[in-house]
Amino acid sequence: LAFALAGCAGLTESDCAGADWGQMGYRDGAAGNGPRRIETHRKACAAYGIEVDAYSYGAGYEQGLASYCTPQNAVRAGLAGSHYGGVCPGQAGLMFDSYYRAGRVVHEQRRRVGVLEHERREIKQAMADAATDEARKGLRGQLHRLDRALLVEMDRLRQLELRLFY
Numbered sequence: 001l002a003f004a005l006a007g008c009a010g011l012t013e014s015d016c017a018g019a020d021w022g023q024m025g026y027r028d029g030a031a032g033n034g035p036r037r038i039e040t041h042r043k044a045c046a047a048y049g050i051e052v053d054a055y056s057y058g059a060g061y062e063q064g065l066a067s068y069c070t071p072q073n074a075v076r077a078g079l080a081g082s083h084y085g086g087v088c089p090g091q092a093g094l095m096f097d098s099y100y101r102a103g104r105v106v107h108e109q110r111r112r113v114g115v116l117e118h119e120r121r122e123i124k125q126a127m128a129d130a131a132t133d134e135a136r137k138g139l140r141g142q143l144h145r146l147d148r149a150l151l152v153e154m155d156r157l158r159q160l161e162l163r164l165f166y
Helices: 014-018 021-030 038-047 056-069 071-080 091-129 134-163
Strands: none
Touching: 014 038, 021 056, 038 056, 038 071, 038 091, 091 134
C-alpha cells in the first residue's frame, strides 16, 4: 500500500512508518519526478513524527532516475506531450532533452493534422447540410484548400516520424 500511495501528495502514518524509502525513491526517480519530491514525503511524515530515510531514498532515487533517463522514455514522453522537468543530469540530460524534443515535435505535428482532419469533417458536414448549390460550391473550395494543407502536414508528419524512429 505504501508504494501505491507514493505518488500521492500525502502519505498516511502507516505509509510513513512502513515505507521502504529506497523503493519509494526508486519509484519517484523512475517516474521522472524532481529531486525535491522527497520534501513532499518529509512534510507528510513529519506530521506523524516520522523521519524519511533520506540516504536510502536518495540512493533509490538515483537508480530510478537512471532507468528513467533513456532515449526510449524521452521519445515516449515527447510523443505523449508530457512535461519534462529537466531531471536527467549531465550527458544523460542532454541526450534525454534531444530525444524528448524530437518526440514532442511529432506530438505537435500529430495535433496539427488532427485539427485539420476535424476541420475537414466539419466542412463535409456543412456541405451535406448546405441549402444551396452556391453554398456547397464555396464549401468545396474550402475543402479543396484544406485537403492541400492536410496533405502537406501529413507529409511533414511522415518525415518527422521517419527521422524519429530510424
